[in-house]
Amino acid sequence: AIEEDEKLSQATKELLLSLPREKGWRTPYVYLFQGFWCQPHEIQAIITFQKHFQAKDSDVLVATVPKSGTTWLKALTFATVNRHHFSSFTKNHPLLTFNPHDLVPFFEYTVYAQNDDKVPDLSDMHEPRIFGTHVPFASLPSSIKEANCKVIYICRNPFDTFLSSWIFIKKIKPGSLPALQLEEAFEMYCRGVIGFGPFWTHMLGYWKESIERPNKVLFLMYEDLKEDVTLQLKRVAEFLDCPFTLEEESSGVIDDIIKLCSFEKMKELEINKYGTFARNFENKYLFRKGEVGDSVNYLSPSMAEKLTKVIKEKLDGSGLSF
Ligand code: A3P
Secondary structure, three states, X not given: OOOOOOOOOHHHHHHHHHOOEEEOOOOXXXXXXXXXXXXXXXXXXXXXXXXXXXXXXXXXEEEEOOOOOHHHHHHHHHHHHOOOOOOOOOOOOHHHHOOHHHHOOEHHHHHOOOOHHHOOOOOOOOOOOEEEEOOOHHHOOXXXXXXXXXXXXXXXOHHHHHHHHHHHHHHHOOOOOOOOOHHHHHHHHHOOOOOOOOHHHHHHHHHXXXXXXXXXXXXXXXXXXXXXXXXXXHHHHHHOOXXXXXXXXXXXXXXXXXXXXXXXXXXXXXXXXXXXXXXXXEHHHHOOOOOOOHHHXXXXXXXXXXXXXXXXXXXXXXXXXX
16 A cells, blocks of 8 residues: 555655655655655655755755764764854853754755645745755755755765664664564665665765865765864865864864764763654664774675675776775
């Protein structure tokens, strides 16, 4: 049966009937919409987003592959862009009392999650507005592509992204659905069947754009942030035309931002220990280990070999590798 969900409009339900579908990770089905796999509610929200969103030149977009460091990059971007407004990083900073996803809302889960008849008025939001999205570059509304707004993208090595996704979804999946076994999830991932996947199409879309328009799209990787977050944060600030000054650097602003947004700090905040994201899941699930390479503890050698092959084949010749 098709999704019997009263929050879906008639038009969405009709559209779903026409789309290829497969078993989903945390919904009965995911649908192939505009070339990527997507859950019914997200499809509806993305259509509203595409129809109504008007970008401003000052907008900043944090675009990510799910489970690639979205929460971290949103926090770093928010703290950097608003550092003159919120200049204490230890007292009264919004990141101490709000989860990064509340401060940098997703288009598809938050901003446009209501029905089409309740389109939000975003015109008087504090500027620069910062939004988050998992939508592939090709499906962003043309107003984002045409305006001078900036897009910061992050992805992560597919082995760890897969593992982080599998563990996260196991925790937040509705109890009414049977658990997705690691092997089955892995097989789906390698075929590209995961929310906003295939992962290679997602990465390549932003990768190509970052090469063609380096002032428009900044391409980051989780592993690079883990290795040298200072260097990457400076790149972010320069890209957003708000580079850190020498005075800021010597007075410790960069270090303060990094500390505020660190895994250890964020994980221990009350809001992240006990709060919930859009009443859907507990914030604590967003903070698991925050390490590079944990997937070796879960993937068998033959699984690792298979995914290595998929990555090689799909990214071959692009200049992008893991
Ligand atoms: P693990 O599951 O490997 O621990 P997203 O924010 O896109 O959902 O990504 C979640 C991943 O980022 C999780 O990885 C999570 O632990 C890690 N993460 C969350 N906050 C982080 C932070 N401040 N610094 C580094 N990693 C963080």
